Amino acid sequence: MKVFLLLVCFLVAGIVRAQHALVIQSDFGTKDGAVAAMRGIAFGVAPTLSIFDLSQENTPFNIWEAAYRLKQTAEFWPAGTVFMSVVDPGVGTERSSIVLQTQSGHFFVGPDNGTWTLVAEELGIAAVRRIDEKTNRRAGSDKSYTFHGRDIYAYVGARLASGKITYEQVGPLLEPQVVRLPYERAAVAGGVLTGAIPQLDFQYGNVWTNIPDSLFDEIKPAFGDKFLVVILHEGKEAYRGVLPYVRTFGEVPAGAPLLYLNSLLNVSFALNRGSFSQKHGLASGGGWTVRLERAP
Amino acid sequence: MKVFLLLVCFLVAGIVRAQHALVIQSDFGTKDGAVAAMRGIAFGVAPTLSIFDLSQENTPFNIWEAAYRLKQTAEFWPAGTVFMSVVDPGVGTERSSIVLQTQSGHFFVGPDNGTWTLVAEELGIAAVRRIDEKTNRRAGSDKSYTFHGRDIYAYVGARLASGKITYEQVGPLLEPQVVRLPYERAAVAGGVLTGAIPQLDFQYGNVWTNIPDSLFDEIKPAFGDKFLVVILHEGKEAYRGVLPYVRTFGEVPAGAPLLYLNSLLNVSFALNRGSFSQKHGLASGGGWTVRLERAP
Amino acid sequence: MKVFLLLVCFLVAGIVRAQHALVIQSDFGTKDGAVAAMRGIAFGVAPTLSIFDLSQENTPFNIWEAAYRLKQTAEFWPAGTVFMSVVDPGVGTERSSIVLQTQSGHFFVGPDNGTWTLVAEELGIAAVRRIDEKTNRRAGSDKSYTFHGRDIYAYVGARLASGKITYEQVGPLLEPQVVRLPYERAAVAGGVLTGAIPQLDFQYGNVWTNIPDSLFDEIKPAFGDKFLVVILHEGKEAYRGVLPYVRTFGEVPAGAPLLYLNSLLNVSFALNRGSFSQKHGLASGGGWTVRLERAP
Numbered sequence: 084m085k086v087f088l089l090l091v092c093f094l095v096a097g098i099v100r101a102q103h104a105l106v107i108q109s110d111f112g113t114k115d116g117a118v119a120a121m122r123g124i125a126f127g128v129a130p131t132l133s134i135f136d137l138s139q140e141n142t143p144f145n146i147w148e149a150a151y152r153l154k155q156t157a158e159f160w161p162a163g164t165v166f167m168s169v170v171d172p173g174v175g176t177e178r179s180s181i182v183l184q185t186q187s188g189h190f191f192v193g194p195d196n197g198t199w200t201l202v203a204e205e206l207g208i209a210a211v212r213r214i215d216e217k218t219n220r221r222a223g224s225d226k227s228y229t230f231h232g233r234d235i236y237a238y239v240g241a242r243l244a245s246g247k248i249t250y251e252q253v254g255p256l257l258e259p260q261v262v263r264l265p266y267e268r269a270a271v272a273g274g275v276l277t278g279a280i281p282q283l284d285f286q287y288g289n290v291w292t293n294i295p296d297s298l299f300d301e302i303k304p305a306f307g308d309k310f311l312v313v314i315l316h317e318g319k320e321a322y323r324g325v326l327p328y329v330r331t332f333g334e335v336p337a338g339a340p341l342l343y344l345n346s347l348l349n350v351s352f353a354l355n356r357g358s359f360s361q362k363h364g365l366a367s368g369g370g371w372t373v374r375l376e377r378a379p
Numbered sequence: 380m381k382v383f384l385l386l387v388c389f390l391v392a393g394i395v396r397a398q399h400a401l402v403i404q405s406d407f408g409t410k411d412g413a414v415a416a417m418r419g420i421a422f423g424v425a426p427t428l429s430i431f432d433l434s435q436e437n438t439p440f441n442i443w444e445a446a447y448r449l450k451q452t453a454e455f456w457p458a459g460t461v462f463m464s465v466v467d468p469g470v471g472t473e474r475s476s477i478v479l480q481t482q483s484g485h486f487f488v489g490p491d492n493g494t495w496t497l498v499a500e501e502l503g504i505a506a507v508r509r510i511d512e513k514t515n516r517r518a519g520s521d522k523s524y525t526f527h528g529r530d531i532y533a534y535v536g537a538r539l540a541s542g543k544i545t546y547e548q549v550g551p552l553l554e555p556q557v558v559r560l561p562y563e564r565a566a567v568a569g570g571v572l573t574g575a576i577p578q579l580d581f582q583y584g585n586v587w588t589n590i591p592d593s594l595f596d597e598i599k600p601a602f603g604d605k606f607l608v609v610i611l612h613e614g615k616e617a618y619r620g621v622l623p624y625v626r627t628f629g630e631v632p633a634g635a636p637l638l639y640l641n642s643l644l645n646v647s648f649a650l651n652r653g654s655f656s657q658k659h660g661l662a663s664g665g666g667w668t669v670r671l672e673r674a675p
Numbered sequence: 676m677k678v679f680l681l682l683v684c685f686l687v688a689g690i691v692r693a694q695h696a697l698v699i700q701s702d703f704g705t706k707d708g709a710v711a712a713m714r715g716i717a718f719g720v721a722p723t724l725s726i727f728d729l730s731q732e733n734t735p736f737n738i739w740e741a742a743y744r745l746k747q748t749a750e751f752w753p754a755g756t757v758f759m760s761v762v763d764p765g766v767g768t769e770r771s772s773i774v775l776q777t778q779s780g781h782f783f784v785g786p787d788n789g790t791w792t793l794v795a796e797e798l799g800i801a802a803v804r805r806i807d808e809k810t811n812r813r814a815g816s817d818k819s820y821t822f823h824g825r826d827i828y829a830y831v832g833a834r835l836a837s838g839k840i841t842y843e844q845v846g847p848l849l850e851p852q853v854v855r856l857p858y859e860r861a862a863v864a865g866g867v868l869t870g871a872i873p874q875l876d877f878q879y880g881n882v883w884t885n886i887p888d889s890l891f892d893e894i895k896p897a898f899g900d901k902f903l904v905v906i907l908h909e910g911k912e913a914y915r916g917v918l919p920y921v922r923t924f925g926e927v928p929a930g931a932p933l934l935y936l937n938s939l940l941n942v943s944f945a946l947n948r949g950s951f952s953q954k955h956g957l958a959s960g961g962g963w964t965v966r967l968e969r970a971p
Contacts, residue, residue, distance in 0.1 A: 102426035106415065112878040113409070113705070116747035117938070119698065119729040123752035126725065130694040130753075133422065134727075135430075137415040143878060144948060155412035159529065160419035161426075172948055175923025226888065228922040230938035233751065286408040286439055296522065330524040331471025346413070346526035356440060356468055398722040402711065409705070429718065431726075433711040451708035455825065456715035457722075582704040582735060592818065626820040627767025642709070642822035652736060652764055 103163040105244040108137035108152060109232060110144065110170045117230070121169075121237040124221060128238060129245030137166065144172040146197045147264055147368060151282045153191070154201035155347060162188030165244040168198050169232035180214040180235055182243065182253045183261060190250070192240040194231070197264040208259045214239055215254030267372060269294040271301050276350070280314070280371040284345070288358025290314070290365055292373050294350040302377065304328050309378040310342055312352060314363075317370045322363045325378045326352060350375065399459040401540040404433035404448060405528060406440065406466045413526070417465075417533040420517060424534060425541030433462065440468040442493045443560055443664060447578045449487070450497035451643060458484030461540040464494050465528035476510040476531055478539065478549045479557060486546070488536040490527070493560040504555045510535055511550030563668060565590040567597050572646070576610070576667040580641070584654025586610070586661055588669050590646040598673060600624050605674040606638055608648060610659075613666045618659045621674045622648060646671065695755040697836040700729035700744060701824060702736065702762045709822070713761075713829040716813060720830060721837030729758065736764040738789045739856055739960060743874045745783070746793035747939060754780030757836040760790050761824035772806040772827055774835065774845045775853060782842070784832040786823070789856040800851045806831055807846030859964060861886040863893050868942070872906070872963040876937070880950025882906070882957055884965050886942040894969060896920050901970040902934055904944060906955075909962045914955045917970045918944060942967065 105125055111117040118139045125134050137156055141149050149170040157166060171194045183191040183199050186207030191199055192214075214235060219242070224234035242248045269278035269292070278294040304310070306328055314322040326342040327335065332355040335341045340359060345351040353359050360366065401421055407413040414435045421430050433452055437445050445466040453462060467490045479487040479495050482503030487495055488510075510531060515538070520530035538544045565574035565588070574590040600606070602624055610618040622638040623631065628651040631637045636655060641647040649655050656662065697717055703709040710731045717726050729748055733741050741762040749758060763786045775783040775791050778799030783791055784806075806827060811834070816826035834840045861870035861884070870886040896902070898920055906914040918934040919927065924947045927933045932951060937943040945951050952958065 104422050104426070106419075110878065113728075113730055114732045114877050116729060116744045117878075119727070119744075119748040120751040120938070122727050123698075123748060123756070126696055126727070126756075127751070127753040130696070130725065133426065135415070135418050135422070136409075137412060138409055140410045152412045152415075156415040156419060159416040159423070161423040164419070164422075173925050176925035226936070226940060227938055229924065229935060233938065285410050286406065286413075332525065333469050333472035343525060344522070346416070346523055346529065348522060400718055400722070402715075429722065431711070431714050431718070432705075433708060434705055436706045448708045448711075452711040452715060455712040455719070457719040460715070460718075581706050582702065582709075628821065629765050629768035639821060640818070642712070642819055642825065644818060 102133075103165060103244045103246075104133040104135055104160065105240050106135045106137050106156075106160065106164060106166045107139070107237070108141065108149060108166065108168040108170070109139050110141040110149070111139050111232070113139050117232070120230075120233045124233055124237040125241035128241035129247060132241055132245045134241075137168075141170050144170065146170050146172075148282065149198050150200045150202075150264060153198070154205055155282075157189050157202055157206065158187070160189065163190075165190040165192060165240050167192040167232070167236045167240040169193055169236060170198060171196065171231065174231055175228045178262075179257070180216070180231060181257065181261070182212050182214060182239070182250065184209040184211075184250055190243060192236050192243070195262050197262050199261040200264045200266075203261050203263070208261070210250070211257045211259055211261060212250065212253045213255055213257050219248070219253065266293075269298055271298050274302055274376055276302065276375040278350075278373050280365070280367045280373060283360050283365075283367045284351070287353070288360040288362075289345070289351055289353040290360050290367070291345050291347075291351045292349055294373070294375070296344050296348040296350075299344070299350050306330055311376055311378045312342065313374045314365060315372045315374070316366075318372075321365060332356070398429075399461060399540045399542075400429040400431055400456065401536050402431045402433050402452075402456065402460060402462045403435070403533070404437065404445060404462065404464040404466070405435050406437040406445070407435050407528075409435050413528070416526075416529045420529055420533040421537035424537035425543065428537055428541045430537075433464075437466050440466065442466050442468075444578065445494050446496045446498075446560060449494070450501055453485050453498055453502065454483070456485065459486075461486040461488060461536050463488040463528070463532045463536040465489055465532060466494060467492065467527065470527055471524045474558075475553070476512070476527060477553065477557070478508050478510060478535070478546070480505040480507075480546055486539060488532050488539070491558050493558050495557040496560045496562075499557050499559070504557070506546075507553045507555055507557060508546065508549045509551055509553050515544070515549065562589075565594055567594050570598055570672055572598065572671040574646075574669050576661070576663045576669060579656050579661075579663045580647070580649075583649070584656040584658075585641070585647055585649040586656050586663070587641050587643075587647045588645055590669070590671070592640050592644040592646075595640070595646050602626055607672050607674045608638065609670045610661060611668045611670070612662075614668075617661060628652070694725075695757060695836045695838070696725040696727055696752065697832050698727045698729050698748075698752065698756060698758045699731070699829070700733065700741060700758065700760040700762070701731050702733040702741070703731050703824075705731050709824070712822075712825045716825055716829040717833035720833035721839065724833055724837045726833075729760075733762050736762065738762050738764075740874065741790050742792045742794075742856060745790070746797055747874075749781050749794055749798065750779070752781065755782075757782040757784060757832050759784040759824070759828045759832040761785055761828060762790060763788065763823065766823055767820045770854075771849070772808070772823060773849065773853070774804050774806060774831070774842065776801040776803075776842055782835060784828050784835070787854050789854050791853040792856045792858075795853050795855070800853070802842070803849045803851055803853060804842065804845045805847055805849050811840070811845065858885075861890055863890050866894055866968055868894065868967040870942075870965050872957070872959045872965060875952050875957075875959045876943070879945070880952040880954075881937070881943055881945040882952050882959070883937050883939075883943045884941055886965070886967065888936050888940040888942075891936070891942050898922055903968050903970045904934065905966045906957060907964045907966070908958075910964075913957060924948070
């Protein structure tokens with residue numbers, strides 16, 4: 084009887100324990116089989132593991148975009164969630180393979196190539212460990228050099244998320260730092276806010292800045308107030324306009340421009356039911372900056 | 380011992396209960412992180428919940444298409460399934476946020492903006508409740524006005540699907556009705572069937588009408604019979620042809636046209652291994668109608 | 676007490692048993708609702724079943740591509756995994772609906788139209804059974820002729836993966852063979868390797884051959900060695916170049932060409948951070964062949 088109860092206990096525990104998700108990001112696209120191969124490895128490690136996509140459609144080789152996607156989503160998953168990200172133009176070269184633990188209790192598995200820039204800043208670095216490929220690599224993968232996502236990251240990510248290994252068993256501790264991509268910080272001085280355009284809202288053409296609501300609050304905005312917005316590319320003016328600050332798109336007529344806080348509470352610009360970026364020929368990333376102040 | 384058994388019971392029940400799926404539809408696309416943020420909220424509510432995509436690639440702002448996708452899929456999921464749909468150009472404006480319960484036992488979570496037109500008709504309205512945002516909104520989301528999909532719908536959808544709240548706890552009962560998009564009903568008179576083209580079969584270019592098999596049966600079709608099909612756009616003839624009624628595409632040569640019942644048992648037109656809509660420049664939605672009778 | 680224990684046992688067993696995944700491939704795309712309808716049927720059969728996408732974005736009607744995707748991924752899933760593939764231009768015609776069991780212990784559900792060519796060869800045929808549509812078809816689907824993916828394959832695939840039926844209950848045994856698509860085998864003679872280009876690595880533009888590492892080994896390659904590569908289309912030269920054999924992309928400068936073993940350990944060609952196929956106008960499939968030898 085006791086044996087039986089222990090068995091039940093063990094079975095139940097095995098199921099209940101696997102309550103941390105593995106969330107996968109890559110630039111492999113969904114027409115190919117590469118993502119399914121990674122899912123298969125993870126499922127083979129732990130059949131009760133919950134496996135999700137962040138996105139598999141990152142722009143190929145665009146590490147900055149991958150970094151932004153993680154910032155955009157990680158905080159909405161519970162502590163313990165394991166993210167793996169494979170945007171890895173340097174696969175097989177000397178960049179390290181690491182697992183970052185943040186102070187928020189999330190884990191991030193993949194190459195240390197800048198991908199972790201934004202989550203390291205926003206969620207805080209708790210520890211960094213190098214993946215020990217002797218103990219944490221899919222059996223039989225030693226002749227494969229170009230698919231660490233399948234052979235290492237999916238394998239170790241699934242083992243960590245399912246509790247088959249502890250964080251300590253990932254590998255040796257490194258200095259608590261990650262490779263950081265450079266970018267322009269948001270700032271305020273003399274009533275003028277400055278910042279960058281880290282990402283567009285692709286699907287709708289909205290323009291997202293990296294100016295947070297806390298900084299915006301310093302110039303004491305109220306809904307309905309008007310702001311002068313200047314967007315620059317490599318220092319040259321690409322857009323200039325006066326936009327009303329609104330709660331939500333429907334407060335201006337269809338086609339009209341507006342300033343709002345996006346879902347990450349960053350200052351953003353849009354047209355109601357139109358594409359702000361397309362209309363004005365705007366993009367995001369290196370060289371794109373913004374300046375913002377109360378309309379005169 | 381009893382405590383132990385109760386504990387086991389509780390654990391098992393917790394797992395077994397979460398047998399209703401949450402099925403997510405949006406127009407956010409899969410290049411962005413918005414869908415992953417919604418999945419994270421839902422997973423955080425209930426780690427054993429089964430979370431699926433309907434599609435995240437609805438045409439932006441196209442409420443009619445969202446309505447059709449729900450009609451196309453809901454009946455193939457078991458009763459108790461919770462669908463959330465976020466095609467919501469009016470987010471933050473006065474449209475209500477509701478949960479519709481259909482007579483078929485399915486639940487539909489999202490804005491009351493026309494999205495529920497077709498499932499309300501086909502599955503029948505059992506009840507409509509307004510989402511009480513005081514009790515059913517993600518903690519800490521009160522400064523976010525533009526992402527109800529993440530802050531409200533994923534949260535309440537996951538709570539409902541996992542049994543953490545009952546349907547009654549969603550919020551107060553409303554009148555049992557939803558906002559309906561207008562469209563042309565299918566009809567038969569004097570041996571002539573008329574209807575609309577609510578949707579194309581995108582991937583293959585087949586043309587789907589809203590004429591059901593039950594109406595088609597009134598003109599007593601037999602496989603092999605020929606039918607005169609006229610497709611109109613804004614009342615002007617866009618296509619005229621005589622098509623054989625067949626069981627399946629392979630019964631005509633490659634490239635030849637045919638009339639068949641699609642997977643929803645609606646009268647449809649196609650080319651075997653070709654694109655009927657592309658060849659003849661046809662589309663779907665408002666203004667597209669069809670007339671059908673036995674070939675003379 | 677015994678009843679209670681049996682009940683617990685039954686519940687736990689019901690959950691634990693469903694540890695085989697159902698992996699779905701189709702050419703339906705993700706803008707449509709067809710994939711969600713299939714998922715709904717599978718979930719309705721077994722709410723604890725793990726359901727994954729291989730890819731839903733196969734090129735429409737391209738059976739060869741479907742065959743290659745299965746070869747690319749199946750071996751990375753555990754034995755017992757059930758794959759269903761619905762790239763089925765002949766749906767409703769006389770091709771059989773089968774479940775192939777391979778010697779590796781995987782199952783493959785779908786039309787016998789060439790889709791199983793490569794997994795049959797690589798994983799070995801253990802048995803082939805015809806799906807008995809009298810016992811293994813979704814209830815109420817008898818008037819639907821064009822969506823076997825939903826009405827038959829998702830239904831029987833989920834029943835098999837969840838243990839609701841045994842393999843024997845799928846239907847009667849057939850001869851242990853499947854329909855095979857013709858293709859050019861890889862070969863070596865006099866130090867010259869010949870083969871085909873079964874698939875491109877879409878996302879990055881790398882060119883994959885069907886020459887395995889075991890055959891390549893016969894000409895004793897070492898990292899750093901140079902090889903003369905000639906790619907032909909319908910026998911006419913489309914590309915000629917000398918490429919270094921490297922472990923991984925980063926060993927050559929950005930934009931430079933290289934020869935490597937891809938993640939399936941097949942000889943492949945690429946540019947570091949560029950598109951080899953686009954630069955040289957290369958494609959894959961029928962008519963595309965390759966010749967390879969040591970550079971003089």
